[in-house]
Amino acid sequence: MxxxxxxxxxxxxxxxxxxxxxxxxxxxxxxxxxxxxxxxAPTASAEPTPSxxxxxxPSATPAPEAAARQDGExxxxxxxxxxxxxxxxxxxxxxxALGLEMDYEYESxxxxxxxxxxxxxxxxxxxxxxxxYLEIVRTADSADAAAAAVSAELSKEYALSQDSYTLSRxxxxxRIDASAAADGSGTTDVLQxxxxxxxxxxxxxxxxxxxxxxxxxxGTRFSYMVNSLSLLSSK
Numbered sequence: 569m570x571x572x573x574x575x576x577x578x579x580x581x582x583x584x585x586x587x588x589x590x591x592x593x594x595x596x597x598x599x600x601x602x603x604x605x606x607x608x609a610p611t612a613s614a615e616p617t618p619s620x621x622x623x624x625x626p627s628a629t630p631a632p633e634a635a636a637r638q639d640g641e642x643x644x645x646x647x648x649x650x651x652x653x654x655x656x657x658x659x660x661x662x663x664x665a666l667g668l669e670m671d672y673e674y675e676s677x678x679x680x681x682x683x684x685x686x687x688x689x690x691x692x693x694x695x696x697x698x699x700x701y702l703e704i705v706r707t708a709d710s711a712d713a714a715a716a717a718v719s720a721e722l723s724k725e726y727a728l729s730q731d732s733y734t735l736s737r738x739x740x741x742x743r744i745d746a747s748a749a750a751d752g753s754g755t756t757d758v759l760q761x762x763x764x765x766x767x768x769x770x771x772x773x774x775x776x777x778x779x780x781x782x783x784x785x786x787g788t789r790f791s792y793m794v795n796s797l798s799l800l801s802s803k
Contacts, residue, residue, distance in 0.1 A: 638662070642674065647792050650784050658796075661686065666706045667767060668738075670797040673789060677702070688793070690786070699758070700782060702790045704774045704797075711766040714773055715742045718762050722746045726756065733763065737798035741765040747780075755780055759787065763794055772797075 637643070639662035646653050659674040663686055672679060677688040680695065684707075690700040707714055719728055726746035733743035742764040749756050757780050765772040774797070776790035 637669070637671075639669075645671075647788070649788055656789075662800075664800065666704065666772065667800045668704070668772060668797055669800065670704075670793060672702075672793050676789065698777075700778045700786050702774065702776050702793055704772055706767075706770065706772055708770040711742055711764045711771040714771050715744065715762075715764045718764065718773065719744060722760065722762070723750065726750055726760070727752065735763070735765070735797065736795040738765050747783075759783055761787070761790070765797070765799070767799055772799075 637660040639660060641660045642657065643660075644655055644657055646655050648654075656673050657675050658671040659679075660669065660671055661679065662669040663681070665683055666686060668686075672688045676691060678691055678695075680687040680689060685703060685705045687701060687703045689695060689698045693700055709717070715730070719730065722728055722744065727748040727750050729745045729748075731743055731745075732740060734740050744762040744764070746760040746762070747755055759778055759780060761776045763772075763774040763776075765774065774794050776787065776794065778786040778790065
């Protein structure tokens with residue numbers, strides 16, 4: 569019995585000795601994960617898109633030229649009066665007899681038409697002897713001859729000044745200013761500005777007649793009206 573026990577003990581010692589000598593195999597170290605190589609050719613950055621040209625803001629549609637309107641057509645426009653904008657109501661005039669078309673303020677003036685003239689009289693004025701009006705007369709005289717005749721008549725009461733003036737639509741004309749007294753006493757109570765406008769067969773004589781007190785008002789309104797005047801091609 570002891571013999572068998574001794575043999576078992578010996579076997580156990582051998583087993584333990586074998587276990588003590590065997591070393592555990594080291595765990596395999598995982599290969600480091602290769603860092604992804606950068607792409608051979610870096611992606612070229614997109615070319616900057618040129619900014620679009622700024623879109624031009626369209627200007628306000630201008631009012632139609634006189635030739636585009638019909639006689640009696642009414643519309644509104646803006647003028648500068650004594651440094652302020654004012655909306656005014658115009659009526660278009662077409663006169664084949666005078667060979668012109670133009671615009672006038674129908675709320676302020678009354679239109680009187682004759683064979684050889686157009687007259688726009690302040691509504692508060694008397695028709696027979698108005699003080700504030702614009703009168704346009706057609707004559708067969710040349711512009712120079714008509715200007716000389718007008719100057720001769722006005723020089724009886726006024727010290728005149730005369731210059732060449734360009735109207736917005738009718739072009740060059742002769743402008744005569746009658747605002748100073750002939751005797752040198754200063755500005756007169758009644759002022760006149762005359763525009764002598766050459767035509768194909770004579771001229772038009774436009775006379776703005778107004779008072780000193782109304783010069784900044786009606787004088788300016790008449791200037792806008794005369795500048796709206798254009799000549800018909802047949803005249």
